[in-house]
Amino acid sequence: MIKFIKDLKFILLNSNNKARAGIIETEHSKFETPVFMPVGTQGAVKAIEHRELLDLDTKIILGNTYHLYLRPGIDLIRRFGGLHKFISWNQSILTDSGGYQIFSLSDLNKISKDGVHFKSHIDGSKHFFTPENVIDIQRYLGSDIMMVLDECVPYPAIYDYARKSQELTTEWAIKCKNQFLRTSNIYSHSQAIFGIVQGSVYSDLRKRSAYELIEIGFDGYAIGGLSVGEPKNLMYEMTSICTEILPDDKPRYLMGVGTPEDILEGIELGIDMFDCVIPTRNGRNAMLFTKKGTLSIKNSIFKDDESPIDIDCNCYTCKTFSRAYIRHLFTVKEILAYQLATIHNLYFYHWLTRKARQEIISNSFKEWKNNIINQIKTKITNKGE
Amino acid sequence: MIKFIKDLKFILLNSNNKARAGIIETEHSKFETPVFMPVGTQGAVKAIEHRELLDLDTKIILGNTYHLYLRPGIDLIRRFGGLHKFISWNQSILTDSGGYQIFSLSDLNKISKDGVHFKSHIDGSKHFFTPENVIDIQRYLGSDIMMVLDECVPYPAIYDYARKSQELTTEWAIKCKNQFLRTSNIYSHSQAIFGIVQGSVYSDLRKRSAYELIEIGFDGYAIGGLSVGEPKNLMYEMTSICTEILPDDKPRYLMGVGTPEDILEGIELGIDMFDCVIPTRNGRNAMLFTKKGTLSIKNSIFKDDESPIDIDCNCYTCKTFSRAYIRHLFTVKEILAYQLATIHNLYFYHWLTRKARQEIISNSFKEWKNNIINQIKTKITNKGE
Numbered sequence: 203m204i205k206f207i208k209d210l211k212f213i214l215l216n217s218n219n220k221a222r223a224g225i226i227e228t229e230h231s232k233f234e235t236p237v238f239m240p241v242g243t244q245g246a247v248k249a250i251e252h253r254e255l256l257d258l259d260t261k262i263i264l265g266n267t268y269h270l271y272l273r274p275g276i277d278l279i280r281r282f283g284g285l286h287k288f289i290s291w292n293q294s295i296l297t298d299s300g301g302y303q304i305f306s307l308s309d310l311n312k313i314s315k316d317g318v319h320f321k322s323h324i325d326g327s328k329h330f331f332t333p334e335n336v337i338d339i340q341r342y343l344g345s346d347i348m349m350v351l352d353e354c355v356p357y358p359a360i361y362d363y364a365r366k367s368q369e370l371t372t373e374w375a376i377k378c379k380n381q382f383l384r385t386s387n388i389y390s391h392s393q394a395i396f397g398i399v400q401g402s403v404y405s406d407l408r409k410r411s412a413y414e415l416i417e418i419g420f421d422g423y424a425i426g427g428l429s430v431g432e433p434k435n436l437m438y439e440m441t442s443i444c445t446e447i448l449p450d451d452k453p454r455y456l457m458g459v460g461t462p463e464d465i466l467e468g469i470e471l472g473i474d475m476f477d478c479v480i481p482t483r484n485g486r487n488a489m490l491f492t493k494k495g496t497l498s499i500k501n502s503i504f505k506d507d508e509s510p511i512d513i514d515c516n517c518y519t520c521k522t523f524s525r526a527y528i529r530h531l532f533t534v535k536e537i538l539a540y541q542l543a544t545i546h547n548l549y550f551y552h553w554l555t556r557k558a559r560q561e562i563i564s565n566s567f568k569e570w571k572n573n574i575i576n577q578i579k580t581k582i583t584n585k586g587e
Numbered sequence: 588m589i590k591f592i593k594d595l596k597f598i599l600l601n602s603n604n605k606a607r608a609g610i611i612e613t614e615h616s617k618f619e620t621p622v623f624m625p626v627g628t629q630g631a632v633k634a635i636e637h638r639e640l641l642d643l644d645t646k647i648i649l650g651n652t653y654h655l656y657l658r659p660g661i662d663l664i665r666r667f668g669g670l671h672k673f674i675s676w677n678q679s680i681l682t683d684s685g686g687y688q689i690f691s692l693s694d695l696n697k698i699s700k701d702g703v704h705f706k707s708h709i710d711g712s713k714h715f716f717t718p719e720n721v722i723d724i725q726r727y728l729g730s731d732i733m734m735v736l737d738e739c740v741p742y743p744a745i746y747d748y749a750r751k752s753q754e755l756t757t758e759w760a761i762k763c764k765n766q767f768l769r770t771s772n773i774y775s776h777s778q779a780i781f782g783i784v785q786g787s788v789y790s791d792l793r794k795r796s797a798y799e800l801i802e803i804g805f806d807g808y809a810i811g812g813l814s815v816g817e818p819k820n821l822m823y824e825m826t827s828i829c830t831e832i833l834p835d836d837k838p839r840y841l842m843g844v845g846t847p848e849d850i851l852e853g854i855e856l857g858i859d860m861f862d863c864v865i866p867t868r869n870g871r872n873a874m875l876f877t878k879k880g881t882l883s884i885k886n887s888i889f890k891d892d893e894s895p896i897d898i899d900c901n902c903y904t905c906k907t908f909s910r911a912y913i914r915h916l917f918t919v920k921e922i923l924a925y926q927l928a929t930i931h932n933l934y935f936y937h938w939l940t941r942k943a944r945q946e947i948i949s950n951s952f953k954e955w956k957n958n959i960i961n962q963i964k965t966k967i968t969n970k971g972e
Contacts, residue, residue: 244915244916244919244921245912245915245916246916246921246923247923248921248922248923249922249923249926250923251903251923251926251927252907253903253907269919273915273918273919274890274911274915274918278890278891278911281891282891282893282909282911288909288911288912288915289912290907290908290909290912505659505663506663506666506667508667518636518638522637522638522675523675524667524673524675526659526663526667526673527630527673527674527675530629530630530658530659530673531629531630531631533658533659534629534654534658536629536631536633537633537634537922537925537926538631538632538633538634538635538636540922541634541636541922541926542636
């Protein structure tokens with residue numbers, strides 16, 4: 203066992219008001235922030251090949267502890283020398299702790315101070331996740347960035363429940379940190395650990411959560427429990443409260459967010475990292491993002507549209523195919539439809555965060571954002587537009 | 588309208604007994620034979636991108652007149668300047684006439700001397716295909732190689748039905764040829780036309796069909812109505828009867844065939860062109876082909892197998908991923924599983940025909956074939972094998 207724990211490298215290059223441009227470096231990759239991290243729940247980003255992700259300049263993807271623990275199982279991944287080797291991905295991986303999935307996917311989850319009992323959504327088998335064993339599992343996975351176990355409360359939640367849950371999340375964060383310190387990386391690369399701010403939509407709970415996590419000390423801080431159905435203004439308000447408190451010298455990660463609009467708002471509020479299934483899932487559902495707005499490619503208006511999804515886009519899909527052909531592929535349910543939509547949407551999401559970064563560096567983020575945000579929210583309903 | 592009809596270029600380089608190595612050239616591509624043509628029924632080869640097909644050195648794919656006529660419709664494809672432009676594929680395309688699909692997919696097909704009435708398998712709408720209009724449709728599609736309308740009889744069929752059907756197929760072939768001569772290519776490239784030998788498993792009907800088609804005169808000759816359930820020896824016997832008669836200076840195409848074994852047998856009997864959904868469809872069903880045999884990757888024996896599908900294979904899938912990971916992807920139903928399996932299986936099929944060609948050129952085909960055919964039929968049930 204190699205004992206080699208070090209802090210995650212994070213360099214803050216420029217701030218434009220609260221918006222930040224930085225660099226994160228793990229032992230697998232160095233990437234610029236703000237960054238969008240494609241979601242590879244089960245060890246694969248849906249409908250796209252690893253080499254295509256590399257083409258898009260993806261330097262970090264997400265893996266999901268809950269799913270990978272159930273299938274293919276941690277023993278197998280351990281035998282392969284960790285998740286990077288098992289899935290043949292040599293860039294960075296962040297794994298979430300499984301907290302969110304336990305509460306959203308599994309049956310009969312029963313929570314206690316020690317952890318959470320749950321039944322697999324696949325076969326009903328019983329399992330128990332604790333703050334300690336999710337760290338152990340993530341040690342075996344060998345992710346570059348591990349997450350603490352948290353309780354993700356649904357929206358709406360009464361104050362008293364949110365308060366108790368936030369307290370529990372802090373207790374679990376302490377236990378996770380202690381387990382992190384007691385253990386070492388199993389493979390030859392080091393691993394960082396992020397805390398997760400909870401507290402529902404209650405500003406005092408969010409503040410308390412943030413302060414308590416800072417006190418414990420993490421390599422980075424995530425904001426969890428948002429984008430779960432609350433109004434957008436509350437999501438932005440909670441994010442803002444957290445980023446006001448969180449230390450400048452650590453990365454900040456807004457979990458599970460979001461639409462292009464949400465990402466721009468998050469960046470403005472000082473968020474560095476994002477993940478979301480929207481570009482991949484919506485892509486497979488024929489919703490495509492462009493600089494000029496979103497288009498539902500199944501719309502019959504695009505039936506004979508010879509233009510690409512986005513005339514200004516340099517992705518393989520836009521450089522090669524017409525809207526009419528992609529619409530046809532969706533109509534006849536060709537897998538190629540999902541592949542081409544995924545390539546385009548991820549390309550767009552990466553473009554969005556990179557462009558935001560350039561604007562932050564040239565101190566023009568806010569003007570650019572205000573300009574583009576109404577465009578990207580538009581629904582495109584005309585040919586060639 | 589550009590009037591520019593010329594023969595398909597076919598050069599026979601070497602024969603090794605009946606097996607042939609040649610070159611076919613259309614105005615879109617030049618390709619070596621024997622050739623395997625991936626099936627792009629609806630204008631896309633399932634689960635693989637065009638650029639990936641080009642990487643595999645695919646120079647010709649199939650399109651399906653029946654499917655494309657129904658969706659997206661011929662008007663749309665015409666407006667785009669033909670199928671090549673609509674699907675953004677700049678190599679060759681062969682379109683089948685739709686005969687096979689009418690009889691296998693559509694409801695209530697009613698056949699007459701003039702053509703066949705059928706109901707769409709999608710919406711029940713009524714249509715009528717004639718020898719003349721399938722040529723017109725393929726003119727609009729702009730395929731490099733068009734096929735005549737034929738009746739594909741099921742197996743088994745009584746002699747009298749097979750005889751009448753063969754006679755009808757010849758009549759239709761005459762009508763198709765006449766329509767071909769009466770019309771011109773609509774786009775700037777020329778189009779060739781192939782006849783289709785029918786006659787079920789009756790050698791006298793097969794012979795008669797072949798002689799009649801040669802009399803009409805085509806740019807190439809296909810053998811249809813095989814691999815429809817008849818015993819393998821009958822398929823090989825019928826193929827042999829046809830290739831004995833068909834002219835040496837024209838390509839021969841065994842339609843819808845087949846397994847790697849069938850392809851090798853077909854090559855030995857003098858076939859130049861093959862198409863089949865087996866590599867793509869079976870790939871999506873977790874059946875993978877290798878030089879040492881086939882493997883059902885879902886088999887639990889491969890659960891922790893670190894070796895690639897085929898250690899001797901240079902495809903992206905084998906160069907990058909383990910059997911264990913690919914098995915996991917199939918288990919959790921990731922689209923990536925279908926993508927990786929398709930890449931590998933098509934790579935293998937292309938390898939098979941190219942290797943066969945090398946052996947034909949060095950006059951060692953038969954020895955090589957006898958050697959490899961038992962290997963490729965084997966079922967691999969051991970790790971790392």
